[in-house]
Amino acid sequence: MEFKIRKATPEDMPAVLELIQELAEFEKEPDAVIISAEDLKKDGFGANPAFTCFVAEADGNIEGMALCYFRYSTWKGKTVHLEDLVVRESMRGKSLGNALYTRVIEFAKEQGVKRTEWVVLDWNTHARDFYSRSGATVFTDWCTVQMDENAMDRFLKKESR
């Protein structure tokens, strides 16, 4: 199948959001997505973009996307973080995912970073095996911690008493 991997434009953001929603459903959190296509346009483009997005295009349709941004390791310096890599379910197994994955790693290399990183769900053994085979290391001994907006409010109120 013919497809093209390219940098996303603001016009791609509605299709990108569709894929984000599809992934949230796969991860069993269909209601977690509160972002809009307008937010993605505003945050991802312009003078100080918060992320870089690549898309996989087949027959003029966006069928996959990878979204990444820089982080900063106090051991290694600047790193690339892959936040999402999504291929439309009907288009899986056609190597779009692999091409997007390679594109992100190329991007990291172009940027001269020492590390590309991301997270994976513990039950997604298929993905974990793929990552390990490609030369990445899966760390099962680090947990992600998140404090959401409401918790932040509560914490700050309590602390200021």
Next chain:
Amino acid sequence: MEYKIREAKREDMPAALELIKELAAYENASEQVEIYVSDLEHEGFDEGNFKCFVAEVNNKIEGMALVYFRFSTWKGRTLHLEDLIVRESMRGTGLGGALYKRVVKYGHENSVKRVEWVVSEGNKNAQEFYENTGADIKKNWYTVHMDETGIQKNID
């Protein structure tokens, strides 16, 4: 004990790196630290790739917290706490809690949807502290790293 939490300046980076190395030594990973003071100065103060807060006691830097923004495709902009370190001799004096609070406040000031970080699975004390402050520990997300060797392997 009197201390001051303030934004770090370029001149604080040697002390910040000292603390980074102290943490790496504690984790038996000293050889993993590949950055220099000049990297921290450039990345943090010319490029604006992170923000650093320090805890100062008697004009000496005794703790630091380093943060930067990330982007969640579900929530939008978030704040990531990369390191929070208090010099070993100064633990238990409230510096860590004060830095932690400053970070959450910074997230709040910048209207992020969440503040996030990672914790070692074995560090139950820290996990308990985080949960008591209202944070959630996600045990089912694993961190994946591809280092330079892995990156090169995928390019070739």
